[in-house]
Amino acid sequence: MEPQDLRYHKEHEWIRVEGTKATLGISNFAQDALGDVVFIDLPDVGATLAAEAELGEVESTKATSTIYSPVTGSVVQINQELEDHPELLNQDPYGRGWIAVLELSNPAEVDLLMTAEQYEAFLTSQA
Amino acid sequence: MSSLKRLIIIGAGPGGYVAAIRAAQLGAQVTIVEAQAVGGVCLNWGCIPSKTLLHLVDLGERARHAAAWGLTFEGPIGFDLKRMIARKNEVVQSLVKGISTLFKQWNIQQVTGRGELVTDRQVRVTDAQGGITHLEAEAIIVATGSSWPQLPQFPIDGERVISSKEALDLTEIPRSIIIVGGGVEGCEFACLFSGLGSQVTVVEMMPRLLPTEDDDVMAILTREFKKRKIQLALNTTIHDWQSTTEGIQATLSSGQSVVADTMLISVGRRMNSRGLGLETVGVKTGSREEIVVDEHMETTVPGVYAIGDVTGKSMLAHVASAQGKVAVAHALGTPQSMNYDVIPAGIFTLPEIGRVGVTEQQANERGLQISVGRFRYGGLGKAQAVGEITGQFKIIADKQSQKILGMHIIGPHAADLIHEGALAMQHGLTVTDVADMIHAHPTLSEGLMEAAEDVDGLAIHQARKRT
Numbered sequence: 104m105e106p107q108d109l110r111y112h113k114e115h116e117w118i119r120v121e122g123t124k125a126t127l128g129i130s131n132f133a134q135d136a137l138g139d140v141v142f143i144d145l146p147d148v149g150a151t152l153a154a155e156a157e158l159g160e161v162e163s164t165k166a167t168s169t170i171y172s173p174v175t176g177s178v179v180q181i182n183q184e185l186e187d188h189p190e191l192l193n194q195d196p197y198g199r200g201w202i203a204v205l206e207l208s209n210p211a212e213v214d215l216l217m218t219a220e221q222y223e224a225f226l227t228s229q230a
Numbered sequence: 231m232s233s234l235k236r237l238i239i240i241g242a243g244p245g246g247y248v249a250a251i252r253a254a255q256l257g258a259q260v261t262i263v264e265a266q267a268v269g270g271v272c273l274n275w276g277c278i279p280s281k282t283l284l285h286l287v288d289l290g291e292r293a294r295h296a297a298a299w300g301l302t303f304e305g306p307i308g309f310d311l312k313r314m315i316a317r318k319n320e321v322v323q324s325l326v327k328g329i330s331t332l333f334k335q336w337n338i339q340q341v342t343g344r345g346e347l348v349t350d351r352q353v354r355v356t357d358a359q360g361g362i363t364h365l366e367a368e369a370i371i372v373a374t375g376s377s378w379p380q381l382p383q384f385p386i387d388g389e390r391v392i393s394s395k396e397a398l399d400l401t402e403i404p405r406s407i408i409i410v411g412g413g414v415e416g417c418e419f420a421c422l423f424s425g426l427g428s429q430v431t432v433v434e435m436m437p438r439l440l441p442t443e444d445d446d447v448m449a450i451l452t453r454e455f456k457k458r459k460i461q462l463a464l465n466t467t468i469h470d471w472q473s474t475t476e477g478i479q480a481t482l483s484s485g486q487s488v489v490a491d492t493m494l495i496s497v498g499r500r501m502n503s504r505g506l507g508l509e510t511v512g513v514k515t516g517s518r519e520e521i522v523v524d525e526h527m528e529t530t531v532p533g534v535y536a537i538g539d540v541t542g543k544s545m546l547a548h549v550a551s552a553q554g555k556v557a558v559a560h561a562l563g564t565p566q567s568m569n570y571d572v573i574p575a576g577i578f579t580l581p582e583i584g585r586v587g588v589t590e591q592q593a594n595e596r597g598l599q600i601s602v603g604r605f606r607y608g609g610l611g612k613a614q615a616v617g618e619i620t621g622q623f624k625i626i627a628d629k630q631s632q633k634i635l636g637m638h639i640i641g642p643h644a645a646d647l648i649h650e651g652a653l654a655m656q657h658g659l660t661v662t663d664v665a666d667m668i669h670a671h672p673t674l675s676e677g678l679m680e681a682a683e684d685v686d687g688l689a690i691h692q693a694r695k696r697t
Contacts, residue, residue, distance in 0.1 A: 141619075142457055162453070164608055164619055166693065 104223075105130065106197050110213055111222035112173035114155075117197065118205075125174060128201045129161070129192060132226055137163040140192040143170075143185050146203060151177045154212055158203065161192065161199055174212045176205030235523055235562055236367035238263065238353050240345035240506070242646070243270020243378040244540030244547035246373030247329050249554030254336035256562050262338055262367055263345035263355050269326050270375055272547040278325060279398040282318040284578050287425030291580070295617060309426050312401045341365070347372075347507035350531050354507075369533045369561040372506060372513075372521060373554065376539035379498035383468075384410065390473045391493050394419065404491040406427050408480055410468060411496035412439040414577050419494055424458040425479055431461040431488050433480075440577070443588035444638040446604070446624055451579060451640060454620065458580075463488075501540045516540050523569040527557035535561060543568075546575055574652040576645025581621055584648030585638030587655055590626055599629040603661065603685035605677050607641045609692060612672035620644040623681035625651070625661060632660035632685070643674055649679050661685045 109117040115133035118125040134140070144160040152158060152172040159170045181203045185191060191200040207213070217225060237257045239246045242264035250262045267274045286309070293307050310411040333340055343357035345365075353370060355363040378386065386393050392400075394415055403426045409416045412434030424430045432439070432455075439455070439462070440448055455462060463482055471480040471493065478493045494545045498641040501519045508515060514522045514530040519658040520542025529546040537551030552568065577583035593600045607613040607621035621641020627634050637651030653662055665682035669675050 144453055144456060153643070160453070162620070164614070166606070216697065 105219040107219045109197070109219060110173070110216035111219065111225075112171065112216055113225065114171045116158075116171060116173050118173050118213070118216065120207070122211070123207050123210065124179065124204055125172065125176065125207055125213070126201050126204050127158075129170060129196055130222070131196050134193045134200070135197045137161060137168060137192075138165040139163055140189045142188050143192065143202070145181045145183075145185065146178050147211075148178050148181055151208075152205070153211075169218075170202065172205065173216055174205065175208040177208070178203050179206050180204040235369065237261070237369050237558070237561060238345070238365050238367040239373055240353065241270065241339075241373035241375055241538070241540075242268045242329070243373060243375050243538060243550065244272045244277055245375070245550030246270070246371065247333075248551040249371055249373065249537060249558050250338050251336055253558045253562065254338050256558065258558070258562060260336070260338045261341060261367070262333070263341045263343065263353065263365070265344045266438055267326060267340070268329050268333075268340070269322070273325055273329075274322055275395045275398060277547055278322055279318045280394070280422065281578055282321050283314055283398065284418065284422050284425075284580065286314050286317070287422055288580055290424060292617075299617065311403050311426065315399060315401060318398065323338060344505070346505065347511045347513070347534070350511050350534050369535065370506075370534040371527075371554070371557050371561070372503075372529075372540060373538050373550070374502040374506060374540050375550075376499045376501050376545065378434050379495045380500060381495065381498045384493075384495045384498075386495065386616070387473070390491075391495065393495055406477070406490040406492075407431070408433060408468075408478060408490045408493040409496055410493065412436070412462070412464070413496060414440065416494075416496035417577065417579045419496065420455065420460050421458070421578075425580065426458050429459075429461075429490075431463060431490065433463045433466050433482060435465070435467050437465050439464070440583075442589070443577070443583065443585060444624060444636075445591055446622060447583055447585070447638050447640045450620070451581075451583070454579075454581060459465065461488075476631070490687045497547065499539075501542055503540055516542065519528070526565055527553050527562035527568065528560060533561070543570065544573065545680055546573065549573060567643045572652055572655045574645075574648045576648070578645065581618075581641050582641040582644040584644035584646070584651075585637070586648050586652045587634070588626060589636060589638065590624075593626055593635060593668050598635065600635065601627050601629045601632070601661075601685045603627070603681045603683065603689070605680035605684055605689055605692065607677060609680065609689075610672070610674060610677055612674055612676070613641075615672060616642075623647075623677040625664075625678070625681045625685060627661045627685055631661060633658055634661060634664070637678075639677075641677075642673075647674060647678065650675065663692075666696065 115130045118127045140163045144164040154175045158172040235260045237253050237260050239262045250260045253260045343355040345353050345553040348354050353365045406429040409432045412432045420430050467483045469481045469483045477491045482489045503519045521536035537553035556566045574586040603625045605623045608619040624638045626636040661682040683689045
């Protein structure tokens, strides 16, 4: 079961909206598909990202993959703990494995993302 | 071959000493003149010393990783730089001795001092005490190499401001170091010092590290630098700096200030063509003070040859050696020509880089129609077994003929692995030739086969690409 309070993107990122800010990370499906994460290249604080623009790169024992920002905004905080502990992405993708916090430029974009229920259906359809 | 010929070689680096031995093998009577140390910069203050130290750093880092995989140690793994330097000196001494032994076996006469051309057939050697020896021969090879940086804005004091020469003899690990220049040497030292635990800042004028390497390689190396917490200041120069009791205080062109124990200057090597009597004899030099040579390594004066760094063709030891063999062949009457199309090279960063031929960007700039194949180290059983999964194999081929135009590897043993690509290029082989050759399992060499197969989307251990 995916957490109900999050919104999901088809590239398997999630966001949690609080006011005008959104915390984002990768989904449980994504971390499982990646395998053991060994490094994450985090964005710079202050960077402005368009929806579906590249947010960063994550390197696992299997592949190097791009993480996309599900929404438009500017990076106000990054999870520096991931620099030394990238394994948190695997261990706690919806908690301590959060990646960044964005200040939303266009909060209406959030409504375009999937709910937990829709995302679960999406995963089933992809399986 | 012509009858016995006398040959004088000035400089006993990887160009000069190889030329000396080859000439003696072919029957010449050889005298080699060296002012400093047999083996030159490469052996004494360059390739060999830096690889000896980098290997220990690599070993220490891998051992630390392996601690998580069940390798146990009494205590934490650390680096004792004094002993590492002592070990480096032993390696260098043993190799230098090896060359001197070869000189004796081939009856090569060794003269210590600075050589200078008096005529196109005569050399005057001045030793450290001012003693003079006159030598005469039918041919002379100048192999004087290149010098450490002597830039007016960065005078080397050997303490705070150092060149690679001093960097390889430090006995204390600097807490922090600024490296000026993000080329091959700068990148290797960034890995060495970050591995030893120094906080490293690389200041590079260009927008990227290693400007002549393939973009894929550079992107992976840049990511590895981030993992090492190396600070990169690209598109940046040192605006101003001063040496204080606290260390180096530098202001970068970006406005940022950096304080460090030491500053390593890795830019501005100069060709050693001064004070050799070249003007007297009429040997032409170019705008960078390089000695002008033809494809046989002969200068503008017949019978006078130049090889290695001083010719400004390439700053690679193995190219100097190859040029030395070509110069000797010509001098002894069996002319060969230098071909610079297939020159493999290694960059000993952590991880290592091996390259030969064109990069994808160079191919595009030249308007070539190409196909590209890639394969990651992580897809290899051997890489997983040894826990070295970061890296990539890349092959660039002509789209039509499938002939290999370039190969770029970043990852463990890349500089060794690249030679399969070099041999393939030397003989005009295609990606199919490489893909169809059976590669032993489990090895890292399988990565080349997979990358060759990937040119046609046929790599076996690669995730299926969505179409």
